[in-house]
Amino acid sequence: MTATDTQQERRRRAPFPRWVKTALLTLGSVAVTMLGLLFVTFIIGRVMPIDPVLAIVGERASQATYDAVYQQLGLDKPLIVQFLYYFWDVVRGDFGMSLLNARPVSEDIARVFPATLELATLGVFIGIVLGVPLGVVSAVNRGSWIDQIARVVALVGYSMPIFWLGLIGLLVFYGILGWVGGPGRLDIFYQDIVPTRTGMILVDSAIAGDWSVFRNAFSHIVLPASLLGYYSLAYISRMTRSFMLEQLSAEYITTARVKGLSERAVIWRHAFKNIRVQLITVIALSYANLLEGSVLTEIIFSWPGIGSYITTALLSADMNAVLGGTVVVGLIFICLNILSDLLYRVFDPRSK
Amino acid sequence: MSDATAPGQSWRDWLLTDAPTSRRHARLANLYQGWLKLRANSMAMFGLGILVFLLLVALLAPVLAPHDPFQQDLANRLLPIGAENHLLGTDSLGRDILSRLIYGSRITLYIVALVALIAPVAGLLVGTVAGYAGGWTDTVLMRITDIFLAFPRLVLALAFVAALGAGIENAVLAISLTAWPPYARIARAETLTIRSADYISAIRLQGAGPLRIITKHIWPLCISSLIVRVTLDMAGIILAAAGLGFLGLGAQPPSPEWGAMISEGRRFILDHWWVATVPGLAIFTVSLAFNLLGDGLRDVLDPKDSGQ
Numbered sequence: 052m053t054a055t056d057t058q059q060e061r062r063r064r065a066p067f068p069r070w071v072k073t074a075l076l077t078l079g080s081v082a083v084t085m086l087g088l089l090f091v092t093f094i095i096g097r098v099m100p101i102d103p104v105l106a107i108v109g110e111r112a113s114q115a116t117y118d119a120v121y122q123q124l125g126l127d128k129p130l131i132v133q134f135l136y137y138f139w140d141v142v143r144g145d146f147g148m149s150l151l152n153a154r155p156v157s158e159d160i161a162r163v164f165p166a167t168l169e170l171a172t173l174g175v176f177i178g179i180v181l182g183v184p185l186g187v188v189s190a191v192n193r194g195s196w197i198d199q200i201a202r203v204v205a206l207v208g209y210s211m212p213i214f215w216l217g218l219i220g221l222l223v224f225y226g227i228l229g230w231v232g233g234p235g236r237l238d239i240f241y242q243d244i245v246p247t248r249t250g251m252i253l254v255d256s257a258i259a260g261d262w263s264v265f266r267n268a269f270s271h272i273v274l275p276a277s278l279l280g281y282y283s284l285a286y287i288s289r290m291t292r293s294f295m296l297e298q299l300s301a302e303y304i305t306t307a308r309v310k311g312l313s314e315r316a317v318i319w320r321h322a323f324k325n326i327r328v329q330l331i332t333v334i335a336l337s338y339a340n341l342l343e344g345s346v347l348t349e350i351i352f353s354w355p356g357i358g359s360y361i362t363t364a365l366l367s368a369d370m371n372a373v374l375g376g377t378v379v380v381g382l383i384f385i386c387l388n389i390l391s392d393l394l395y396r397v398f399d400p401r402s403k
Numbered sequence: 404m405s406d407a408t409a410p411g412q413s414w415r416d417w418l419l420t421d422a423p424t425s426r427r428h429a430r431l432a433n434l435y436q437g438w439l440k441l442r443a444n445s446m447a448m449f450g451l452g453i454l455v456f457l458l459l460v461a462l463l464a465p466v467l468a469p470h471d472p473f474q475q476d477l478a479n480r481l482l483p484i485g486a487e488n489h490l491l492g493t494d495s496l497g498r499d500i501l502s503r504l505i506y507g508s509r510i511t512l513y514i515v516a517l518v519a520l521i522a523p524v525a526g527l528l529v530g531t532v533a534g535y536a537g538g539w540t541d542t543v544l545m546r547i548t549d550i551f552l553a554f555p556r557l558v559l560a561l562a563f564v565a566a567l568g569a570g571i572e573n574a575v576l577a578i579s580l581t582a583w584p585p586y587a588r589i590a591r592a593e594t595l596t597i598r599s600a601d602y603i604s605a606i607r608l609q610g611a612g613p614l615r616i617i618t619k620h621i622w623p624l625c626i627s628s629l630i631v632r633v634t635l636d637m638a639g640i641i642l643a644a645a646g647l648g649f650l651g652l653g654a655q656p657p658s659p660e661w662g663a664m665i666s667e668g669r670r671f672i673l674d675h676w677w678v679a680t681v682p683g684l685a686i687f688t689v690s691l692a693f694n695l696l697g698d699g700l701r702d703v704l705d706p707k708d709s710g711q
Binding site: 381 | 649650662676693695
């Protein structure tokens with residue numbers, strides 16, 4: 052940063068306030084990143100060993116039919132034109148037809164996405180509720196047994212294959228103890244009872260006031276959500292700890308203590324208040340990671356979300372569905388990243 | 404662990420000197436002092452021990468494995484842990500789980516080594532070129548890096564494997580393609596701080612071209628931060644490879660890859676829990692070892708980032 056008076060000078064001369072420029076720059080970088088995402092998925096779709104025409108017309112079609120579909124798909128056009136078509140389709144929310152069930156991919160995704168959202172939201176909620184206090188307490192009591200436990204919890208979280216932990220969880224809590232519902236979102240006789248409004252069964256059943264469905268749905272979601280929650284807890288608690296340590300070693304904390312403030316006020320009203328913005332960033336990132344990282348969890352728990360959808364499509368070479376799913380997950384991921392960045396800029400006066 | 408002081412005090416003194424007599428002397432002394440610091444970290448040494456053990460197991464697999472990992476024996480399928488002749492039991496085709504585990508360590512090390520070769524080198528190249536060249540080159544290269552960084556990694560790897568076809572090599576390629584951007588960021592940051600140093604100007608005045616400056620004078624200084632990052636990433640790479648194997652997109656069936664073994668055992672998890680549990684423990688142990696070693700290395704090589 053240069054000297055402040057020249058900055059003020061510049062600000063006075065600038066035609067727009069600075070945030071307009073920042074917003075435009077951010078929008079530009081979002082656009083470029085999204086274009087890049089589309090380009091990569093487009094290229095993946097083009098280098099695939101599966102012939103998209105054959106997949107539609109079948110192997111016994113005549114050459115004339117083949118050529119007709121070839122032209123219909125625009126495959127005779129230059130690559131860049133094909134990309135523009137693809138881009139335009141995606142902008143309109145059209146990801147093509149699924150080869151498996153001959154329905155629009157976008158409809159499929161809209162149907163499966165709420166399941167993932169429900170799971171990831173509950174997961175990140177568990178991560179916040181347990182991870183933030185754990186991080187704060189272990190920073191305050193640095194080196195104590197609770198700090199050691201937090202360290203081990205995080206270390207194990209970083210090293211454990213999530214699909215394996217999920218299997219063990221199913222084995223112990225469902226197979227042996229019988230405490231939770233098994234794979235899937237509901238037991239079979241609870242299915243299709245409450246009308247679908249949001250697609251999130253917990254919310255739908257609460258709206259309908261059907262608490263037996265709610266309980267059943269909860270018994271199914273609690274294990275996969277705790278699993279995801281554990282992974283976000285590992286990350287959130289570590290980050291909280293290091294943010295808190297940074298604050299606690301600052302001089303204003305010493306001042307507050309010397310003033311005679313209670314330790315609780317020092318920790319929560321002074322130190323914690325200053326890490327809230329950083330925490331929001333971390334939470335947004337970990338939310339994005341959960342939306343993505345639920346792929347393996349969804350497979351283990353037969354959870355009909357977007358991760359299961361992509362994987363099933365992948366194994367049956369339904370490329371439109373794979374690419375559509377990848378684009379949607381990628382876009383959400385990018386948006387959450389940007390959002391966390393924006394929140395940081397808006398709420399943290401230091402970054403201005 | 405081998406005792407470095409054994410050959411005699413003089414070696415130790417020579418290595419611990421404050422006034423090295425040659426470049427190689429200085430480098431060795433530096434390494435030795437780093438090693439001493441690492442050795443004091445018992446968790447890191449624990450991790451290193453596990454990895455050395457894994458390396459030995461992989462090297463000696465034909466000697467150590469009690470059975471052929473591919474030999475099916477349908478009469479003795481799904482034997483429990485501790486069964487006669489099969490210490491860790493057998494899987495659904497009667498193959499000895501211990502032997503498969505031992506041979507699987509080769510696949511794990513193979514994947515890790517390949518990714519550790521491809522991703523950091525690619526990142527190093529992109530990062531140093533971007534940092535050194537600056538201007539448009541920098542903007543374009545870093546924009547591409549950001550695009551890849553903004554991708555969800557596992558989903559992108561899935562899509563890549565879908566395009567390339569399932570298999571270990573393609574899984575390695577897919578993981579590397581999603582793993583290089585952080586290395587590029589680190590290498591660029593290091594390059595930016597080094598680029599304007601006096602000694603780089605001195606070398607340039609002596610007539611060194613950009614290629615020589617980058618390869619001989621910038622790369623060596625980026626290495627230590629990259630090593631730390633690679634070691635810490637190893638755990639993630641192992642988990643990603645195992646995840647792809649589990650989904651059936653990595654190593655293909657008869658191969659004793661640990662993730663694929665879990666996937667095979669998954670169907671029997673409620674009645675024959677050990678088939679899926681044992682390979683999972685192996686994955687966990689190895690990635691834990693990499694995490695412990697990575698933490699230790701970070702403290703030695705890069706004290707400013709140790710999070711303390």
